[in-house]
Amino acid sequence: MHELSRFTIGTLLLALVTVPTSATAQPPVPNGVLRLSAGSGSALTALRDADALVNQLTRDESLRLVRQEGDPLVPGREHERLQQFHDGVLVFGAEVTRQTSQGLPVSVFGTVHRGIDVDTTPTLSADDAARIVEGLSGRTIFPTAAPKLVVLPDRDAESVYRLVYEARAFSGAQLMVYFVDAASGALVWSYNDLKTQQPALPCSRCVIGEGLGVKSDRKKMSVTTVGGAFLAQDQLRPAQIFTFDMRGDLDHTELVLSGIAQLFDADLSTDTDNRWLDGASVDAHVGMGWTYDYLYKRFGRQSLNDQNVRLLSLVHPVNRADVFSVPDEVIGLYFLNAFYCGLCGPDGVGVAVFGEGLPPNVLVGGQQFDFFAGALDIVAHELAHGVTDFTSALLYMDESGALNEAFSDVIGVGAEFYAESLFRGGAGVPDYTLGEDVIEPGGIRSLANPLQFGDPDHYSLRFLGEADNGGVHTNSLIPGHAFFLAIEGGTNRVSGLRVAGVGAANRGQIEQVFYRAFTVLMTSNADFAAARTATIQSALDLYGANSPAARAVTQAWTAVGVN
Amino acid sequence: MSPIRTAASTDAAGQARPRPARSPHPRSLLFAVAGLLVTAPALAQLGQLAQPAPTDRIVVRLDSGLRSASHTIADTGVFPANLEQGRFRTDYDLKDGRVVDGGASFLLWRNLAIGLDVSNYRSIHDAQIHSELPHPFFFDAPRASTAQVAGLERRDLGIHIRALWMSQVAGWLVVSVSAGPSVITARQDLVSAVQHTEVGFPFDEIVFAGQTVSAESETTAGLNAGIDIDSFFLHRLPFLRNVEVLRHVGLGLLVRYVRATAVLQSAGEPIELDLGGVQITSGVRFRF
Numbered sequence: 001m002h003e004l005s006r007f008t009i010g011t012l013l014l015a016l017v018t019v020p021t022s023a024t025a026q027p028p029v030p031n032g033v034l035r036l037s038a039g040s041g042s043a044l045t046a047l048r049d050a051d052a053l054v055n056q057l058t059r060d061e062s063l064r065l066v067r068q069e070g071d072p073l074v075p076g077r078e079h080e081r082l083q084q085f086h087d088g089v090l091v092f093g094a095e096v097t098r099q100t101s102q103g104l105p106v107s108v109f110g111t112v113h114r115g116i117d118v119d120t121t122p123t124l125s126a127d128d129a130a131r132i133v134e135g136l137s138g139r140t141i142f143p144t145a146a147p148k149l150v151v152l153p154d155r156d157a158e159s160v161y162r163l164v165y166e167a168r169a170f171s172g173a174q175l176m177v178y179f180v181d182a183a184s185g186a187l188v189w190s191y192n193d194l195k196t197q198q199p200a201l202p203c204s205r206c207v208i209g210e211g212l213g214v215k216s217d218r219k220k221m222s223v224t225t226v227g228g229a230f231l232a233q234d235q236l237r238p239a240q241i242f243t244f245d246m247r248g249d250l251d252h253t254e255l256v257l258s259g260i261a262q263l264f265d266a267d268l269s270t271d272t273d274n275r276w277l278d279g280a281s282v283d284a285h286v287g288m289g290w291t292y293d294y295l296y297k298r299f300g301r302q303s304l305n306d307q308n309v310r311l312l313s314l315v316h317p318v319n320r321a322d323v324f325s326v327p328d329e330v331i332g333l334y335f336l337n338a339f340y341c342g343l344c345g346p347d348g349v350g351v352a353v354f355g356e357g358l359p360p361n362v363l364v365g366g367q368q369f370d371f372f373a374g375a376l377d378i379v380a381h382e383l384a385h386g387v388t389d390f391t392s393a394l395l396y397m398d399e400s401g402a403l404n405e406a407f408s409d410v411i412g413v414g415a416e417f418y419a420e421s422l423f424r425g426g427a428g429v430p431d432y433t434l435g436e437d438v439i440e441p442g443g444i445r446s447l448a449n450p451l452q453f454g455d456p457d458h459y460s461l462r463f464l465g466e467a468d469n470g471g472v473h474t475n476s477l478i479p480g481h482a483f484f485l486a487i488e489g490g491t492n493r494v495s496g497l498r499v500a501g502v503g504a505a506n507r508g509q510i511e512q513v514f515y516r517a518f519t520v521l522m523t524s525n526a527d528f529a530a531a532r533t534a535t536i537q538s539a540l541d542l543y544g545a546n547s548p549a550a551r552a553v554t555q556a557w558t559a560v561g562v563n
Numbered sequence: 564m565s566p567i568r569t570a571a572s573t574d575a576a577g578q579a580r581p582r583p584a585r586s587p588h589p590r591s592l593l594f595a596v597a598g599l600l601v602t603a604p605a606l607a608q609l610g611q612l613a614q615p616a617p618t619d620r621i622v623v624r625l626d627s628g629l630r631s632a633s634h635t636i637a638d639t640g641v642f643p644a645n646l647e648q649g650r651f652r653t654d655y656d657l658k659d660g661r662v663v664d665g666g667a668s669f670l671l672w673r674n675l676a677i678g679l680d681v682s683n684y685r686s687i688h689d690a691q692i693h694s695e696l697p698h699p700f701f702f703d704a705p706r707a708s709t710a711q712v713a714g715l716e717r718r719d720l721g722i723h724i725r726a727l728w729m730s731q732v733a734g735w736l737v738v739s740v741s742a743g744p745s746v747i748t749a750r751q752d753l754v755s756a757v758q759h760t761e762v763g764f765p766f767d768e769i770v771f772a773g774q775t776v777s778a779e780s781e782t783t784a785g786l787n788a789g790i791d792i793d794s795f796f797l798h799r800l801p802f803l804r805n806v807e808v809l810r811h812v813g814l815g816l817l818v819r820y821v822r823a824t825a826v827l828q829s830a831g832e833p834i835e836l837d838l839g840g841v842q843i844t845s846g847v848r849f850r851f
């Protein structure tokens with residue numbers, strides 16, 4: 001993981017208190033990266049000074065308000081999300097969240113850069129950059145995602161900034177984000193932003209239909225009837241939900257993801273008698289609906305963007321029979337995976353794709369892989385990436401990427417617990433294991449016992465390599481395990497520290513604590529330490545300083561070695 | 564919506580008491596005829612022993628009064644909704660009601676007379692509806708609603724054939740005991756369907772929007788038994804002594820018990836309706 005010089009809020013405070021703070025005075029702020037982390041648990045002066053800094057940067061127009069919203073979980077609270085700009089150009093990964101109550105600051109989190117010295121006049125045009133990225137990716141740039149200018153902090157060198165174009169290209173197995181130097185056209189940095197389930201290779205027309213899921217379990221489907229046929233389009237929920245059957249056509253699937261091909265009613269999963277037998281379509285469609293319900297009922301959230309953006313998934317992106325004749329990367333993505341592609345789809349607002357699994361007689365690592373849509377926790381996990389995209393936008397790399405994955409696991413598990421309480425006679429009891437309904441035996445990850453799948457259950461054991469975007473699917477189990485401990489309690493295997501959980505009956509408290517921290521308090525480049533601070537702040541806001549939830553969250557992070 | 568109904572009647576305390584459906588007409592009729600045959604000779608024999616027979620052969624009667632009918636009946640219906648069966652249960656609070664009752668008797672031989680009466684009972688009552696509508700997204704997660712319905716009507720039109728044993732207890736007082744078969748047409752307003760309005764997402768609530776009420780009727784046979792007390796004292800009053808016609812006019816009281824069961828046919832299972840009860844009426848008497 002890259003190291004950036006960090007100034008604690010204490011350093012900042014020191015700098016601030018050494019100068020007069022009259023209305024016209026500008027306190028000297030050190031150049032470089034400032035990580036702001038001040039909340040209810042911080043000294044009052046630290047919070048006040050962080051708030052003053054945000055105000056100052058806002059007056060300077062360095063910080064611009066990009067979102068302001070109320071708090072459905074804590075009445076009276078307001079949340080601002082501010083983005084840093086330099087000479088009108090967005091500074092990548094530089095954001096601040098500020099929580100207020102009746103105009104007074106409650107918490108300030110985020111990262112800002114001081115002393116940026118870079119000319120924001122590009123030599124190349126956006127079209128030039130698009131051509132360069134097309135050359136790099138071999139794919140046409142999304143029509144909805146033209147390259148945009150950003151100031152990119154150097155990932156290794158302190159106080160080094162470049163003016164670059166940021167562009168995304170879906171390359172078939174990857175959603176690559178490219179950063180191209182706006183002067184030279186050189187590739188400065190790139191990463192894969194495809195949020196996969198697991199690392200590569202391992203009104204009037206509304207009707208209720210009856211579906212048999214992947215596990216042959218009966219479910220109700222909210223569908224639409226058109227001309228005597230039934231289509232997997234849910235119009236009963238405030239956000240429309242679409243499930244498209246790609247009928248094994250990988251080329252078409254990729255064109256749809258790239259935004260080049262449109263989707264039509266004829267592409268929707270369909271049934272003639274409203275007794276649906278295609279388990280993948282049934283479970284994808286029902287699972288998205290239940291995930292919507294869970295987000296709404298637990299958190300008051302209305303779909304991924306909180307404004308009822310449509311939910312869209314693709315099933316049967318490939319034919320199972322083709323598994324022996326396609327490249328490994330296709331197997332890894334479209335057979336043995338599920339993923340959420342944030343800017344994908346004809347309208348460029350995200351698509352979930354559920355892998356086809358393998359023929360029943362084909363095992364990988366001793367496990368059978370069924371249609372990935374058959375696991376509600378996987379469906380919810382993928383959609384949660386959309387929530388992250390619309391909120392904290394946690395950078396899909398290193399610790400922020402692991403947090404991105406962890407949040408999806410938290411939502412996946414939460415949705416499973418929610419649905420099982422209503423879905424009797426279903427596929428099984430809820431648990432903290434991901435994907436166990438379709439990857440058998442076992443599943444792919446366990447928040448209760450990460451070691452079961454070789455994942456770290458303590459910060460000291462975190463993966464430090466570069467694979468999997470810095471181990472986003474591995475290190476995610478550290479915060480994921482903290483989430484589990486905060487609910488169920490227990491003793492961490494490595495630290496031996498005991499956590500008094502809030503208990504399963506109060507699981508909603510911890511779910512809300514995490515949800516709130518991840519969606520309104522954390523910024524895109526948050527690390528585990530920031531996640532600890534933000535979730536503790538969230539617990540204090542929601543349940544108070546002496547609450548079991550605040551104690552459980554604090555103990556859980558400490559137990560997994562994140563301080 | 565095509566509800567199927569199952570029947571349960573309840574006692575006054577409201578406790579459900581399921582009863583099997585049966586067809587009582589032939590058996591009740593047999594009971595009534597047997598009762599008449601058994602009662603008449605017995606009454607005749609009683610008369611031979613003691614009581615003097617009245618001198619007038621015809622008595623015409625016109626009464627009004629009350630019938631005791633307070634009890635609860637319940638029935639349930641089901642209907643298809645969201646791939647499951649929705650249900651509703653209606654508890655009808657039957658009330659005591661007004662009765663208009665009239666008829667005539669004819670003295671056949673000594674104390675034995677035969678009579679024919681017509682009675683009309685009517686009550687207006689309330690009902691409580693408890694309904695469950697299946698959830699559109701989940702099996703076994705119904706949403707509940709309750710509602711009150713007012714103005715439901717119950718009407719029984721009865722024809723009662725009576726064998727009477729009439730005793731001239733005093734010159735102005737005739738006491739009769741009677742029994743015989745009855746034919747009753749029962750008519751009851753029943754909730755045959757319920758309607759709901761969806762509030763919308765997340766579909767956790769429904770609003771009860773209304774009900775369909777249909778009047779179901781059935782004609783059945785039963786038994787009646789009663790006591791008449793007829794007094795003809797008006798012409799004995801000092802200020803009416805010269806009004807000769809008042810010798811034929813009197814006032815009377817009838818206490819009658821009727822036992823009958825009607826089975827109302829509806830879209831589903833039949834509902835057994837208890838028509839029995841005690842009625843007390845009073846009115847004028849004319850004798851000739």
Ligand SMILES: [Zn+2]
Nearest residue numbers: 195196197408
């Ligand atoms: Zn994921």
